[in-house]
Amino acid sequence: QLARRITIPLGLHSTCFAPYSCPPGTASRMPTPYNASGSGLPFLVNQPVPKLALTFGQGAGGIVASLRDLTAWDRALYTGKMLPPQQQELESLVNVFTSKPGQVTSSTDPVAYGLGVIQATFSPIGLFWTYEGGTAGMRVWHVYDPRTGVVIALALNSSAGSPDPADNGPDQDTVD
Numbered sequence: 674q675l676a677r678r679i680t681i682p683l684g685l686h687s688t689c690f691a692p693y694s695c696p697p698g699t700a701s702r703m704p705t706p707y708n709a710s711g712s713g714l715p716f717l718v719n720q721p722v723p724k725l726a727l728t729f730g731q732g733a734g735g736i737v738a739s740l741r742d743l744t745a746w747d748r749a750l751y752t753g754k755m756l757p758p759q760q761q762e763l764e765s766l767v768n769v770f771t772s773k774p775g776q777v778t779s780s781t782d783p784v785a786y787g788l789g790v791i792q793a794t795f796s797p798i799g800l801f802w803t804y805e806g807g808t809a810g811m812r813v814w815h816v817y818d819p820r821t822g823v824v825i826a827l828a829l830n831s832s833a834g835s836p837d838p839a840d841n842g843p844d845q846d847t848v849d
Contacts, residue, residue: 675736676696683749685741689726700724703737706830722810737827743815744824751802751817763788 680688689695708717725737738746746755751770753760766775766785775785778794785792787802794800798818804813815826 685742701798704830
């Protein structure tokens with residue numbers, strides 16, 4: 674379904690469902706993700722996360738893509754090429770503060786949720802769509818500007834480091 678509905682129609686050549694449809698060598702081109710201190714998995718802090726063993730996250734990490742493919746997907750999503758019949762549902766907004774349906778964000782009402790995406794309006798940028806997602810060791814964020822069609826995408830892997838003492842629960846010793 675990934676190939677038939679998304680990767681082939683959009684010409685995405687560096688997108689796969691890990692580990693099943695990823696070509697050989699995919700993992701060798703990826704940075705090593707490390708489980709961060711704020712991940713909620715303290716016993717795995719600073720441990721490398723297997724690069725293509727993300728199926729535990731299902732749709733929240735099972736698809737691996739290049740940033741070029743991600744920006745092509747984002748542009749297709751926000752311009753209606755991916756979900757024409759459902760585009761209105763994707764963009765149906767709910768106010769972050771009141772949980773009531775809304776029309777469009779503004780400087781006085783700047784953030785609202787759509788179906789898995791966020792619309793925001795902040796000066797001097799104006800109105801934009803955004804999404805941030807992550808799993809153990811990885812985080813991806815994108816912004817789409819509907820006026821210009823520009824997509825900015827950023828992917829990060831968590832870095833190894835000292836555990837943050839603020840992450841310790843009440844029954845744990847503080848790490849100095």
